[in-house]
Every structure is written in structure tokens, then in C-alpha cells.
Amino acid sequence: MTHDHDLVLRPTPAQTAAALDPPPGRNGGDLVVETLAGLGATTVFGLPGQHALGMFDALRRSDLRYVGLRVENNAAFAADAYGRITGEAAPLLLSTGPGALTSLAALQEAAAASAPVLAISSQVPTAGLGGGRHGYLHELPDQAASFRGVVKSVHTVRAQSQIPSAVTAAWKSALTAPHGPVWVEIPQDVLLARTALPVVTALDATPDELVPRPELTALAADLLARSARPAIIAGGGVVRADAAGKLLRLAERLDAPVVTTFGGKGAFPWEHPLSLQSWLEDRHTTDFLEDADVLLVVGSGLGELSSNYHTFAPRGRVIQIEADLGKLESNHPALGIHADARLALQALLETVPERTDATAPRRVRALLAKVADRIAGQELTLEQDVLAAVRRALPAGAPSFWDMTILAYWAWSAFDAQAPNTMHSAQGAGGLGYGFPAALGAAAADPGRPVLAVSGDGGALYSIAELATARQYGLNVTWLIVDDGGYGILREYMTDAFGQATATELTRPDYVALAGSFGVPGVRTSPETLEADLAQALASPGPSVVVLPAVLRMFAPTHLG
Numbered sequence: 001m002t003h004d005h006d007l008v009l010r011p012t013p014a015q016t017a018a019a020l021d022p023p024p025g026r027n028g029g030d031l032v033v034e035t036l037a038g039l040g041a042t043t044v045f046g047l048p049g050q051h052a053l054g055m056f057d058a059l060r061r062s063d064l065r066y067v068g069l070r071v072e073n074n075a076a077f078a079a080d081a082y083g084r085i086t087g088e089a090a091p092l093l094l095s096t097g098p099g100a101l102t103s104l105a106a107l108q109e110a111a112a113a114s115a116p117v118l119a120i121s122s123q124v125p126t127a128g129l130g131g132g133r134h135g136y137l138h139e140l141p142d143q144a145a146s147f148r149g150v151v152k153s154v155h156t157v158r159a160q161s162q163i164p165s166a167v168t169a170a171w172k173s174a175l176t177a178p179h180g181p182v183w184v185e186i187p188q189d190v191l192l193a194r195t196a197l198p199v200v201t202a203l204d205a206t207p208d209e210l211v212p213r214p215e216l217t218a219l220a221a222d223l224l225a226r227s228a229r230p231a232i233i234a235g236g237g238v239v240r241a242d243a244a245g246k247l248l249r250l251a252e253r254l255d256a257p258v259v260t261t262f263g264g265k266g267a268f269p270w271e272h273p274l275s276l277q278s279w280l281e282d283r284h285t286t287d288f289l290e291d292a293d294v295l296l297v298v299g300s301g302l303g304e305l306s307s308n309y310h311t312f313a314p315r316g317r318v319i320q321i322e323a324d325l326g327k328l329e330s331n332h333p334a335l336g337i338h339a340d341a342r343l344a345l346q347a348l349l350e351t352v353p354e355r356t357d358a359t360a361p362r363r364v365r366a367l368l369a370k371v372a373d374r375i376a377g378q379e380l381t382l383e384q385d386v387l388a389a390v391r392r393a394l395p396a397g398a399p400s401f402w403d404m405t406i407l408a409y410w411a412w413s414a415f416d417a418q419a420p421n422t423m424h425s426a427q428g429a430g431g432l433g434y435g436f437p438a439a440l441g442a443a444a445a446d447p448g449r450p451v452l453a454v455s456g457d458g459g460a461l462y463s464i465a466e467l468a469t470a471r472q473y474g475l476n477v478t479w480l481i482v483d484d485g486g487y488g489i490l491r492e493y494m495t496d497a498f499g500q501a502t503a504t505e506l507t508r509p510d511y512v513a514l515a516g517s518f519g520v521p522g523v524r525t526s527p528e529t530l531e532a533d534l535a536q537a538l539a540s541p542g543p544s545v546v547v548l549p550a551v552l553r554m555f556a557p558t559h560l561g
Contacts, residue, residue: 022198028191029058031163032120034200037062038164039171041091041118043444045079047072049095051122051138054191056093064091067444067473069437070465072099076106076117077434077463078441080181081401083116084424085445087242089174089182094121096188097138100146105431107150110181112428113263114240114324116174117181119151120167125189126158144185152180160190164200172205177340178323179240210323212339212347220296220319220335221351227294229316229357230256231276235306236263236428237299237323243342244268244420247298250349255357256296257364259285261306262427264299266417273361277368279413280306283558284370288363292316297334299341301327305412305427309559321345375555383410383552386527390454390480391416393534398450399424399442403435405456406488406552413555433462436479440466443475450476450538457483457508464509467518470543478537478544481511484551492554515545522547 032055036044043065048056059066069075072094079090094100100121110117123129123143124136131141140146144154153173155166163186170182224230232254238247244267251258251274258268259276268275279285286308289295293316300306301322310331318334321344328336337344375384387410394400396418402408402425417423424442426434439453455463460481470477482488486505494501515522522545525533530548537544 022196026061026195027054027058028160028163028186028193028195029054029056030061031160031195031197031200032167032186032191033058033062033064035164035167035203036091037064038200038203039168039205040088043067043082044091044093045069045075045082045441046093047075047095047099049099049122051124051188052093052095052099052191054188055120055122067440067469069440069469071463072102073106073433074437074463074466076103076110076119077437078444079117080106080110080113080115081424081438081441082445083110083179084113084421085399085442087116089116089118089171090441092117092119094119095138096122096124096143097140099138100143104146104150105429106434107147107181109426109429109431109434111150111152113236114178114180116179118167118170118174118184119181120184120186122191123156123185123187126187129156129158129187144183147183150181151183153182155182155184157184157186157190160193160195160197163190164203168203168205172207175205176207177210177241178237209343210338210340212321212337212344214347216335216337217344217347218351220337221348223294223317223319223335224254224296224348225353225355229292230254230294230296231289231292232256232258233261233289233295233297233300233302233306234258234264234267235261235298235300237321237341238264238267239299239420241299241340241342242420243345246342246345246349248272250345250352253349253352253354255355255360257288257360259289261300262412262425265412265415265423266420270416270418274364276364279371281308281413281557281559282371282374283308284367284374286312286558288367290315294319297321298345299323302331307331311559378555380553380555382527382550383407384414386530386548386550386552387411387414389527389531390452390534393531393538394452395450395538397422398452398538400452400454401425401435401438401442403453403455403459404430404432404489405454405459405482406554407454407456407482409489409554410552411454432459435459436463436477437466439477439479440470440475443477444473447476450478452538453477453479455479455481456488457481457485457511458487458506460511461506461508464514467515467520467543467545471519474542476541476543478534478546480534480546480548482552483508483511483547483549488552489554511545511547520545524549
């Protein structure tokens, strides 16, 4: 009698021959790149460093495409965007100490946004592991400790035979819901030593499915079926799970209005009769959601931005579907369903009966009219015109990546992403410098589409070195830089709070001339010519820069009163 636990994968004759006679000249780095290729990776990002040279030497013996950026943090942003666009775990190769630590801010963004990134760093030689102070170059007492509070999982390798298993386990962790960044570190001597181990083959890193508990989805279905005024908040988890189609079907079955969070842009059609769009920083929207007798929250933790700065106080029953256990019921009591958004929505679709509410579209129109009236009373025509020009210039389906800048804050609420997984920003962790390097990662993922990056002049200076990367690889990214001479949103915040701003004004370069020095075409535009200039740049192959000198203002907040 054969039992399942007796079954093993038998090597083929070709695999046996390869194991007995592996090709010469391989080192520990080859085990890394062979494992990545075996897992299905095709592109890696990174920056070489002394301890990591074994991995980079191995790249030339592999078919992996390498995209090298100029700063480790920017390389991690690029890997983040590649993961968001493809749904794959983007490998990120880094060196020890300063190189590794420089990636931390970007990995925090990947963690906040649930973007799969497989960071593989070198380490000091094996003898230096364990916290002793040996004086190695780049040495940290415990490098992994710097990452444990940021990434999903940490994997430390101490021998070459551990490399395939550690990298495979990390890959699986990165792609198991909720997606996120993971960390693998391998000592320098392990990477450099010659290896007689076989070429890595037959890898299986199928992510675990996060399936909802059926008794919880049955209760949720019953609550929704009996609700009088249901509403839905759709977060980034819907986008990451590729569940927008299921969300649309459920909303239409329930006649439930839907608002998308800033991380969930595009999860629901913008012009749909049930679409509340993304006006979460608006008291009218907050009131509407508070009035729902059953509120379904899918793929959102109802954090600061999604709750209008924690002023949201639901009066009805909340159902929260969330893959990140740390976010489940962390802000509001709810019927918490720990599950992947796609699987949970499918379970609801199989059990929720159809309900009809002819008033829902009318209530949605009334809410959006109130929002429009509020904005119209603030003399913000310039800002609305600029955002509309960007939308008209950007081809349908083309992805956009937005830095932390005033125009991006407008876009969170007012920009029609037109499709799921096309608008991305750094609103998860909120660090500067995301837009341009992330756009480069997206362009590497899909070279056939133009990609838009949007930055302010302050954020642009974080990633200006990546113009060299864009030029070197011919990446199809148009970079819109809104130049207002400083940190515009901080200028507003400080002026409102203290009557004047401090440390917000910047000396900055001539961005058009600077782009030209990298061999990247640039143009200075105006609000009146922005649409035409941006459309032309997006239609031209390769990188380009469009500079808009303009001082934009934010609409008034509603959470302070």
C-alpha cells in the first residue's frame, strides 16, 4: 500500500547526469541566480557591492536581465513597481551594510502597499555572523535585525546547500497573501566559494491560499442580504488580488455604492452609477459611509487616510475582509474575515442573493454633487485643470506612478485611474522619491507601454540620478516634475499651523538642462500647454522630462472641524 507521504519526485536521467557532472566555474552566486530562474524570475534589479560580487558575476552566466539603478533605495522602488505590475516577486540584489540599509525606506513602502519584493543581500563572511565585532567592511552587529520590523520574513544563509531552499521559501513568503517584501542574506564567502553542487532545478514555491472561513462568509452574506443601506470600501487588497471584476459583480448584485481608497484606485469603474469615486478626505463621503447600516470593507485596514484621519465612526455593522492579520479589526470592531480579497469576494458571490435599491444611484449622485460644490467654492481651477490635462494626455491603460506631492494628493481623490493596477503612489509609507524609479521598474516590466511618473521638485531631487538609468536602458518613462520651488505641501501645512513656513524652500537645478546633460529630452511647459507637451512626450519612445513651473494648492481639509 502506497501512502502520500511515501511519494517523492524522482530525478529524470538528464537531471541525474547534470547532478553528477555540473558545469565548471560556478560559485555560490550561481546557486542564487539559478534558483531565481527556476522560480520564474526574468528580471532582477540592484546595485553591486564588494560583498555581493559573487551574485553579480553569476548574472553573466545566466539569462536573467539585470536593471541596475544608481541608488539602492531607488532600485527597491523599481522592484516594488515591477512586483505591482506583474504580480511576481521582483528580485533585488544588494550589498552588505550601507547598501542594504539604504533600501529600507523603499522596502517599508513595499510592505505598506503589499508589493512583492525579494531582496537578496550579501553579508560579512560567515565567521563574522553572530554579533562579534570583527571589523569587517560594512559590518553590522545584526544586519537582519534592521529589516525584521519592515519585511514579511527574514532568511539567513550559512552554507551553499541552504541557498535554494532559503530563496524559495522567501519567494513563497513574498507571494503569499498579503504580498510583501522579504529579506535573504548570504555571507560573502558563501557567494564567492566554488561549488560542486548540481544546477538548481525542479523548484516549487506555490503560494499558500488564504481561504476565508465559510461560516464567516455565510454570516457576512446574510448581513448584506438583509441590509437597507449597504456600502463598500475597496482598498489596495482588491487590486493586489486582481479582484476588481468580482467586486463589480458583487456591488451590482447588492446595489451597493463603492468608494475606493487611495491604494485601491481603479478597483471600481470611476463613472459607474454606484461609484463614490475616491473622495475619502471629504466629510460628505465620511458621513455617507457612516450612515451605511452594513459596511463591507475589502482589502483595507481603514487607516489614517482611508478613515479621513480617523474621524470616521461607523454606526452600522462593519464586515472587514483583510489578508493582513495585523490590520484586521485594528481600527474598528468588525466581522473580521482573514482572507485573500479575491477568494472572499467569490465566496460572497456564491451566497449573496440579489437585492434592488433604486435609490442608490441617486444617493451617489447627490454625494458627488456635494463634493463638487465644496471644491468649486475654493477657487482651485488651476489644480483641477492641471489634473484633467494629465488624464487626457495619458493613454488608456498606461500606468502612472506618483510621488508625495500636491498633484498626487489631488490625484488620490480626483484622478480616474480608468483600470485596476494602473495608478500607484507612495501613500502607503509616505516617503519621498518614489515616483520616477518606480516608473522605471514598471517600464522594465512592460516595455510596450508608456509610463508616467509625477514628482514635485523636492521629490525629484531624491531620484535625479536615475535619469542615467533611464537613458542607459532606454526605458519608456515620461517624468512630469511640478516645480514650485520647495516642499509645497509642507509649506502649506506650516503656514496653516504656524503662520509661516520654515525649511521648505529649495534651490533647485534647471531640470530641462539637467535632463539634457543625461541625453534625455526635456521641455518646460505651462498649464495651457501641458496636455500637448505631455502627450507628445508619452508618444515618443525612451525617457523624457516635462517640467511644469506652478504653485498648486490643496483643497481644504474636512477632518479638522
